[in-house]
Amino acid sequence: MAYAFNAFAGDKPGVGELLRAGLPHFDAGVVSFAAGQEVVGEGDPTENFFLVVRGLFRAVKFTRDGRRQVFAFYMPGDICGLEPDATHKLSIEAVDRAGMAILSRQACRARMDHDPRLNAALFEGATRALTLSIDHMLMIGRSSAEERLAWFLMMIRSRSASFGANVVELAMQRQDIADYLGLTIETVSRTFTQFKERGLITLPRKRRVEILRPDALGRLAAADRDAQSIPFAEAAPRLEVAAA
Amino acid sequence: MAYAFNAFAGDKPGVGELLRAGLPHFDAGVVSFAAGQEVVGEGDPTENFFLVVRGLFRAVKFTRDGRRQVFAFYMPGDICGLEPDATHKLSIEAVDRAGMAILSRQACRARMDHDPRLNAALFEGATRALTLSIDHMLMIGRSSAEERLAWFLMMIRSRSASFGANVVELAMQRQDIADYLGLTIETVSRTFTQFKERGLITLPRKRRVEILRPDALGRLAAADRDAQSIPFAEAAPRLEVAAA
DNA sequence: CGGACGATTGAGTATACTCAAATGTTGTGG
């Protein structure tokens, strides 16, 4: 979203390309981060925004009393950190060893006024981020634990490099999944176990999921939604854009 | 949000004014709606977007199996219906007798390319909507019923015409509140009762809430957040958190 | 091999849910 939006790889104009072409010193600004390292923290001034180059990042918010919510995961090609206010409201952290291009908000803002395409692409990105956040919210507010995890797995699958592959790598740990889905780590774990027992998945490793029955998982994920907003399952005609 | 974003009354440049000034036929496009009437439905083409003139509207999403989520309430001055894709993903409905200016997406788009101020205002609106939606999500994913209702009441209070007044009118019915907060109608009702018993509020009428202790309610609302992101209570001295 | 951390499993419980009934409110027609 502006907040932290995902310019999906394979997207139309390609915000990434537009930025790369339009901004000077683009490649000079790529920085590496270690797992768990913070890119920006809550309250930091919004001087820059970011384009993920490799690895995985997460947007997080902590609360005084220890509660934690993960709002998004960012994969290569995604943009994040564009915020309306003077300070960041979310922290952005590297989940694993990962890299980001650090872009000047100022430079981008100036360019936006001159390049309608970049303008349109960013605006679209921001609005699309909202669409994503709507799905996320619907999921958190109205779904059972198994629906949430199914939704999560199908989302990761649809966004993974090998689109449609039935083995997905989870770079994040269980706590991140739990905090993304609004569940506890124990419930996530139990639900994984339950999926195994039902023959929906196998877990060759803790962080690797083999999806045996994408159809069944997709139905679970879609149970609380209407068909059209679920671009997960294979046949996804990919009309608009694979939202989420 | 772009999706449905709120250009807060009293906002800086005033998206409303910019639009009114910049778009021809503005006043001709104001339409009235009866309570419950739909402005746009899920799947409708995104030809227009809207500026609330009077009354209250809601953005809703229904699911096959009857679940329902309210994503936002729009008050006069708010903009909604701006979406990235070709079709609406949310329905917009009038909550009570209400009025909207219907604006051409096309015309606005064109104007954005020529007027950096409108451009900036809309972009900021979209990003701010995301910020709101982040708070909403954090609330839904990580708060108890009482925290949610307290949050809701303080939000309505802060956005109401008479800012800071301790009597707020709820134009929406309990079901809307429940679906906004991710609760059931019974839980909302019980929590209202509980607030009354604790002396936090009174209910002169079902749809009118008098807030007796805005400080206590504000602490409840903020319990799961950090102080700075709670623009609710006025200058609440803000100790720690009342356990209660 | 052992330590540290992540993940799973177990037992018991709390919060918010479901189903059901009673009560309150609003609007309409006699």
Place this chain on the structure above:
DNA sequence: CCACAACATTTGAGTATACTCAATCGTCCG
């Protein structure tokens, strides 16, 4: 203006889902 219907809200009783606390198991590294 009152009576009644239709709908909104509250209250009650029982339950289910996901939570908490606690222990065990597994895996990755030194």
